[in-house]
Amino acid sequence: MGWVLLRALRRRWAAYKYRFVPWLALNLRRQGRTLRYVPESSQDKIISDEDVFETLLKTFKALFLNDFSRQADILALLPEVKCQYLELLTWEQKWSKVTSCNHGSQQVFSPEEVLLNTLGFTVGRDQSSLVSAGTGVFVTKGFVPKGTVVSMYPGTVYRKHEPIFFQSLGNPFIFRCIDGILIDGNDKGLSRSVYRSCRRRDQLGPFQMSDESWLTAAPQNPLAVGQYVNNCSHEKAANVCYQEFDVPEHFPIELKQYLPNIVYNHDIESHLRCVVLVTLRDIKQGEELFSNYYTVVR
Numbered sequence: 001m002g003w004v005l006l007r008a009l010r011r012r013w014a015a016y017k018y019r020f021v022p023w024l025a026l027n028l029r030r031q032g033r034t035l036r037y038v039p040e041s042s043q044d045k046i047i048s049d050e051d052v053f054e055t056l057l058k059t060f061k062a063l064f065l066n067d068f069s070r071q072a073d074i075l076a077l078l079p080e081v082k083c084q085y086l087e088l089l090t091w092e093q094k095w096s097k098v099t100s101c102n103h104g105s106q107q108v109f110s111p112e113e114v115l116l117n118t119l120g121f122t123v124g125r126d127q128s129s130l131v132s133a134g135t136g137v138f139v140t141k142g143f144v145p146k147g148t149v150v151s152m153y154p155g156t157v158y159r160k161h162e163p164i165f166f167q168s169l170g171n172p173f174i175f176r177c178i179d180g181i182l183i184d185g186n187d188k189g190l191s192r193s194v195y196r197s198c199r200r201r202d203q204l205g206p207f208q209m210s211d212e213s214w215l216t217a218a219p220q221n222p223l224a225v226g227q228y229v230n231n232c233s234h235e236k237a238a239n240v241c242y243q244e245f246d247v248p249e250h251f252p253i254e255l256k257q258y259l260p261n262i263v264y265n266h267d268i269e270s271h272l273r274c275v276v277l278v279t280l281r282d283i284k285q286g287e288e289l290f291s292n293y294y295t296v297v298r
């Protein structure tokens with residue numbers, strides 16, 4: 001009995017230790033080199049950055065237009081602020097949208113319906129098909145072709161040496177990028193408070209620089225559930241892969257409200273790091289997503 005328990009504990013620790021920052025720090029010092037659980041020679045990207053950008057843009061634009069009635073304060077700033085996407089609409093189009101919102105005649109879809117109409121599928125959390133693996137992520141409707149952005153890994157982004165010790169204790173949601181950047185995707189406890197506080201810090205007037213609804217059961221960006229994807233096993237091969245994506249400077253400001261990531265420290269100039277999950281094969285409705293926790297592509 002004791003032996004079985006010990007073996008179970010050892011297996012749990014073996015899977016978890018790479019995400020336990022004090023363990024990483026200790027091994028870094030011992031080995032005198034950067035410790036990665038990701039191979040040094042990272043694979044090529046599954047899809048190009050341009051394709052990731054296009055998918056996010058398409059999805060966020062659709063969510064933005066669906067949320068139009070909530071965007072009135074942003075619209076009011078339009079003459080002064082360079083809103084790249086809204087500039088594409090004529091004033092007549094904007095006016096017709098505002099009036100249709102005011103008269104309540106605009107059809108408002110749920111974020112999942114918007115995703116289905118835009119990308120042809122929806123994803124959501126449910127009990128994993130693996131015994132005792134807790135929650136997992138499933139394709140709930142539609143079909144996802146190979147090479148598609150199917151999800152995003154939300155959370156606070158920590159650069160190397162930024163303080164994450166207390167947030168990392170007992171936290172299985174810390175994701176490590178190839179260059180050592182960490183993303184804390186835990187939606188509870190201290191991690192949750194840190195994310196919310198960073199988000200409030202970065203708000204620019206009516207413009208939200210990121211989304212915090214992934215902390216709830218109903219995210220306004222329905223792709224932001226990637227932290228719940230489980231690890232592959234002998235029976236369940238990986239069908240998605242993590243891919244890093246740095247948000248370019250020209251990302252439309254009014255669409256940043258759908259980005260589920262925020263930097264812990266914004267004093268240092270750099271692009272916001274996001275991680276998306278890309279399908280490695282076609283995935284049908286009802287299938288669970290499985291990644292390989294030890295593989296990330298730049």
Ligand SMILES: C[S@@+](CC[C@H](N)C(=O)[O-])C[C@H]1O[C@@H](n2cnc3c(N)ncnc32)[C@H](O)[C@@H]1O
Pocket residue numbers: 016128130131132133134135136172173227228229230231232233
């Ligand atoms: C990032 S979380 C994934 C979401 C998790 N299933 C949950 O319900 O919170 C990682 C944790 O999920 C569980 N997990 C992931 N893949 C698993 C697998 N193949 N078998 C058993 N447990 C797994 C482990 O407890 C792991 O520490």
